Amino acid sequence: MVEYEGAHHQDDRAQYNADIDRYALYRRHDVPYELVTKERMRSPKATIRRVHAALVAAGYDGPPPNFGELWDSLFLPLSELVRRRRG
Numbered sequence: 001m002v003e004y005e006g007a008h009h010q011d012d013r014a015q016y017n018a019d020i021d022r023y024a025l026y027r028r029h030d031v032p033y034e035l036v037t038k039e040r041m042r043s044p045k046a047t048i049r050r051v052h053a054a055l056v057a058a059g060y061d062g063p064p065p066n067f068g069e070l071w072d073s074l075f076l077p078l079s080e081l082v083r084r085r086r087g
Contacts, residue, residue, distance in 0.1 A: 001026070001033040002051055032058055044075065 009015050026033050034054050040047045048065050055062075065071075073081070 001031060002036060002054075003033060004036045007038070 005019070009019055023033070025031075032054055034051050036047055036051075045065075045067055048067075052060075052065055
């Protein structure tokens with residue numbers, strides 16, 4: 001399981017405590033999980049490698065992630081991807 005922890009998960013105390021309870025339940029039932037945060041996404045390749053490693057540990061036998069040109073395009077500034085309208 002992969003879950004994104006947004007800022008509201010830390011700022012909202014009720015959400016924060018609900019998350020702690022949920023993670024304890026995952027551990028109790030041996031459900032592996034990976035947390036992704038804004039800070040972890042500062043290194044997206046490392047984050048994806050961590051998720052891939054968790055999938056492999058759970059029995060996934062597919063290919064590893066491909067960090068080619070398409071991957072790089074996902075992190076380009078929007079201004080490089082969208083043409084500006086003139087007129």
